[in-house]
Amino acid sequence: MTDLQQAHALSFGPVAAQYDAARPSYPAELFDELERLAGRPLKDADVLDVGAGTGIATRLLAARGARVLAVEPSDGMAARLRAVSPRIPVVKGVGDALPFHDGSADLVTYAQAFHWTDPDRSVPEAFRVLRPEGVLALFWNVKDRAVPWLRAQEERLVAALPSYHFYGGVTDAVTWFGEHGVPVERVTLRWERRVTLEGHLADLSSRSYLAVLPSGQRERVLAAERSALAAVFPDGSLTEPYLLDLFVVRRPR
Template sequence: MTDTQHQHHAASFGAVAADYDKARPSYPPALFEAIERLAGRPLRGADVLDVGAGTGIATRLLAERGARVIAVEPSAGMAAQLHAVSPQIPVVKGVGDELPCHDASADLITYAQAFHWTDPAKSLPEALRVLRPGGALVLFWNLKDRSVEWLAEQERRHAAALPSYHYYGVMNAVTEPLSRHPFRVVNERLRWERTITVDDVITDLRSKSYFAVAEPELRERVLADDREWLTGLFPDGRVVEPYTVDVTVAVKQ
């Protein structure tokens, strides 16, 4: 993907914020237990920046565990959806490459489904600037388990039908850039699943950037084909989606 295409995809989420908030997957409790264990500190009472917070799916879960969370989000549409659902969570406009924060002001910086939108040459030094000594940068992604055949077939279908299709893959190649900075890095992978309706699957797909940037006629045709295909696979309308969650915790040294 070129830089221009990358920016186009990154800017596409505001228009699909409601679909994103409605149908994107949440995160299992085990993820936050792993974050606390790997970071060596509880979330309760921690000052957390949730960068690329989107509609606040992870932000709310961090707050529920007692963290003092500030959401950092560049998209006005996504930030508006976050504020509408969770008005108690402060939201500031910004990006990870240039955090709108004071030096040494955060115990944790989290990126949920978001670090791949940054330039690590900028976002990692920014994280080091903003983190307090012993603080941690926490990166995590929900990834559909493509070892399951129907999910692998769905990926093949989308890759063939959509010129804009992309899949970032496991760990998003973050470990190597982190190794060039003063972090102690640990990784973990968790597994979980959710059961949703076929309608929810289609809504979730609408919130993907590669659907959001597609030509409307093509997008609707692919979604209609997916609905028919999924209904054949899941005639009761209930879809079990297995996920892995890749989490990287980088503790500032």
């Protein structure tokens, strides 16, 4: 990683509790589609959830009956995962160098995390640890910026935060597969959640582009957002619409 990437990647540990409480979850339809594209149920599958964070997706995979192992490099995030979900095993590691034997998993999943890897390393590593017919699944919850208030918010954040888009996004990460001729199956789901204005701001403040800022600067950005959003949502509650992208890649034979 570059120094800038490293700073952003390390920013999650100190905000782990806030991340776990405020970040969006995932609808059941995501896992229905994952099972359909993988061609197998999650029940009794051996799953490595890489970049597991505080275990938001990990817990849902386990609830579907998967034997899931969380892989997380951040001590702060892993500590929160262990505190909230003590029955889920956690291994310290990164996707670019998975600490597992060849052919040891049915699925490798990345929830909101694949863009933190180097695909030249993380994709071959995923294929190495997958069994024949195993799949690599990548998914991202992304707020629907076509909605006017979210589009206006993004414009404000781009103007206020120099590193807002520094690490790329869904398109940049998945472009790798097209450039390398690796077939990818994609499904996009739409869903939404109702949150308070303060809950929305808590989610926002757990994002790396805000977490890396000095506290004074971060609070100024959040105060500006609170003021702008209060004008749109005077009752203090709002609906966040999401586009949930799922990409499934089957291990080459």
